Amino acid sequence: MVDAIDRLPRGSVASRMPLAAYLGAIKAHPFVVFAVMLTTLGATAGLHFLKGQSYEATARILVTPLPSDDLSLIGFPLPRAIGDPGRAVETAARLLEGAANTAFERGDVSGPSAGEVSRLKVSVEAQPDSNIVEIVASASSPDRAAEIANVYASAALEARGSQLQSLVRQALSATRVQLEATSDPARVAILDNRLVDLTLLDSGTDPTLSLVQEAAPPRGPTGSPRGVVLAIAAASGFALASVACLLIELLVPRRLRDETDVVRAYPLAVLGRVPRLPVGAASSMADAPAPVVESFRALRTQLAVRPRANRGGAAVAILAGVRDDQSGAVAAGLASAVEKVGETATMIDLDPEDPTLAAGRSRVRDRERSAENSSDSSTPRADSTHAAEPIQVLAAPPPRDLESEERLFIAARDLLPAARESRDWVILRTPPMSERSDVLTIAEACDHILLVSRLGMTPVDSLIAVRELMNAAGLTPAGHVLVDVRRS
Numbered sequence: 001m002v003d004a005i006d007r008l009p010r011g012s013v014a015s016r017m018p019l020a021a022y023l024g025a026i027k028a029h030p031f032v033v034f035a036v037m038l039t040t041l042g043a044t045a046g047l048h049f050l051k052g053q054s055y056e057a058t059a060r061i062l063v064t065p066l067p068s069d070d071l072s073l074i075g076f077p078l079p080r081a082i083g084d085p086g087r088a089v090e091t092a093a094r095l096l097e098g099a100a101n102t103a104f105e106r107g108d109v110s111g112p113s114a115g116e117v118s119r120l121k122v123s124v125e126a127q128p129d130s131n132i133v134e135i136v137a138s139a140s141s142p143d144r145a146a147e148i149a150n151v152y153a154s155a156a157l158e159a160r161g162s163q164l165q166s167l168v169r170q171a172l173s174a175t176r177v178q179l180e181a182t183s184d185p186a187r188v189a190i191l192d193n194r195l196v197d198l199t200l201l202d203s204g205t206d207p208t209l210s211l212v213q214e215a216a217p218p219r220g221p222t223g224s225p226r227g228v229v230l231a232i233a234a235a236s237g238f239a240l241a242s243v244a245c246l247l248i249e250l251l252v253p254r255r256l257r258d259e260t261d262v263v264r265a266y267p268l269a270v271l272g273r274v275p276r277l278p279v280g281a282a283s284s285m286a287d288a289p290a291p292v293v294e295s296f297r298a299l300r301t302q303l304a305v306r307p308r309a310n311r312g313g314a315a316v317a318i319l320a321g322v323r324d325d326q327s328g329a330v331a332a333g334l335a336s337a338v339e340k341v342g343e344t345a346t347m348i349d350l351d352p353e354d355p356t357l358a359a360g361r362s363r364v365r366d367r368e369r370s371a372e373n374s375s376d377s378s379t380p381r382a383d384s385t386h387a388a389e390p391i392q393v394l395a396a397p398p399p400r401d402l403e404s405e406e407r408l409f410i411a412a413r414d415l416l417p418a419a420r421e422s423r424d425w426v427i428l429r430t431p432p433m434s435e436r437s438d439v440l441t442i443a444e445a446c447d448h449i450l451l452v453s454r455l456g457m458t459p460v461d462s463l464i465a466v467r468e469l470m471n472a473a474g475l476t477p478a479g480h481v482l483v484d485v486r487r488s
Helices: 002-006 018-028 030-051 085-106 114-119 142-181 185-201 226-251 259-265 290-304 327-340 402-422 437-443 460-473
Strands: 055-063 123-126 132-139 209-213 270-274 314-320 345-349 391-395 425-429 448-454 479-483
Touching: 018 030, 018 226, 030 226, 055 085, 055 142, 085 123, 085 132, 085 142, 132 142, 142 185, 142 209, 259 270, 259 460, 259 479, 270 290, 270 327, 290 314, 290 327, 314 327, 314 402, 314 437, 327 345, 327 391, 327 425, 327 448, 327 479, 345 402, 402 425, 402 437, 437 460, 448 460
Parallel strands: 270 479, 314 425, 314 448, 345 391, 345 425, 448 479
Antiparallel strands: 055 132, 055 209, 123 132
């Protein structure tokens, strides 16, 4: 299973099962989830508060289209029952809306809410599959919404009646003139009937429109309750946060989050689980908390009982994939555990870019004594005045060029036999393998190889690269040492 996963693209979320990748991404970025959800909830609550609650009230007007064979009112803008019935209702809705808007613009409407109505958008909607036109008004209170809807409906019917009355009176005058000018009995009968119909229509009302239901104050606000809105916002925020976490996993190099990630990338035993180290741990373990001290004591015990081929002191190479993986602190912690049981150790620090390991202990570089012993200046050495100390630190001098750096690794390897004879332990801290792959030449000469990974910091790809280098060199590390492990 591990091999199958490793064959997938490195750092890809697809390298794990979809559900596991999804849950792992969320677990790896709790602050992203918290921030996105908090922002979503805050924005939703803020908008909901600023918008306030809205109430809708509806007045209903019945549309009664004229029969298609009614010839007396031909020429008037009245809905007729011709073709699709819905078209007649839609025509009536547009006529009502136009008449009401014109009346409000002219200031022809009086009433306590007329000014407010003129500033609001009141919707006039034809209901499908019915002869009803609904006038829907919104306001911040139930009573105000009902009042606005009723004022608008009344204004629309009155304005519509006034428009029609003006047209009717013009038609009445024209019909009377035609009646006086004709003597044809049939024509006279038609004009008499038209006069009767027009006289009835002169009342100032539209015979095709009637108010069938006044708006009543609504019982509750429109939209979903606040609790439901916030629940939807929380769910939406979680969904957005999940997408953000997955994008981070896809676009940002994936880092080792827990022991499972480490073993999946490089299946080895985990020999050390070190909690978060104090500041300056690479210089001294004197003030380290008890859990840190115990983790290094257990690491030293496991290494002490492991079989080894070489005689003398045990040589331990401490390797890291990238910088800032706390390999120096692990070397100092192991040396401190060795010292506590009365054993001696020589620490060889081969990483001149990070000299914190030797801070607080004596270190004398050969370049300072080259005039006395004429030895290679790339060879790390300790001051003879501190040779009797339980822990001896040999710090590598800064290399002048690539050739001197290569001589440094050769000299360190040549130094191992003598160090084994005089010390119980030889602890070598190397530069990150991402910077110098030739540290394998030193690791090969050691009894034990420890791989240091810092949870939440070490990229998965770097550990996979270390694994490939180790496999290519035919080396098998003793196991992992994990740093920044959270205690359950």
